[in-house]
Amino acid sequence: MTQNYIGTKLITAWEEIASKNTGTSKTGDPGYAVKYSDGYISWSPKAVFENAYLPIGPDEPTGFIGHDVVEDFIVSHEVLSTDDSVTVQATLVNQIVIAQTVEKASLTTFSSGDWAEVAAQRASQLIEAEVTKHLTFLLACAQNGISFPQIKDEDIEFSDMDTEEIFDEE
Incomplete structure (x- = not known):
């Protein structure tokens, strides 16, 4: 098949x-x-x-996604502002859109007038961290494979817990 x-x-x-x-x-x-x-x-x-294939560079240590790789994976940013928050939407090379919102109230230090710029920078940092996490996951799969161990029913241990208690509705 x-x-x-x-x-x-x-x-x-x-x-x-x-x-x-x-x-x-x-x-x-x-x-x-x-x-x-x-x-x-x-x-x-x-x-x-x-x-x-995504180039990660000739000098990158195995298991490491460099900042340049992350920046190159993000194609564009769009900043959306309200009176109380800033949302940054980033489009990735694979057309996935990731968004992060930072509320004005969550910022503890900023000079008057520039809170939106600080919020946009923070949201962009959060997006870069998320992209780094996803690319690191992809790299780990490339290095370690994605085969799942074969688990037999007899290898699974069940507790003595009453399953009816778990699923009782309150």
Whole structure:
């Protein structure tokens, strides 16, 4: 049976011109050589590769998402202000929109008149932290895989708790 899969992997790649006709690519087409963790090397057309892989840089330590990567992942910001709050909406390269709101009352120190700027900066920092968290999760999946251990019914231990007590409505 055919199935769809989501995959993540940490690879090393470099730009390389196709040396032969493969699939829809012709000799001389731009692309990337891709080296996988097991040493296998393949080739991918430029557009396909750049749509599938996020560069984290040659010097980034494994397990680390740099600030530049986070900034590049955020395509645009929109700031929406009211008298009492500021909301920043950020659109990511994958078209996901993340929003954070900072209330004027939550700011303890600001000079008169600039609270909205401080709130927008704080909301942007919260968005960057959220994007960092998501990209770190993605990197961890690429490094560690996403296979789930097979759990058998006999391996599951149930407590002596009465399940009817858990689900009783009050």
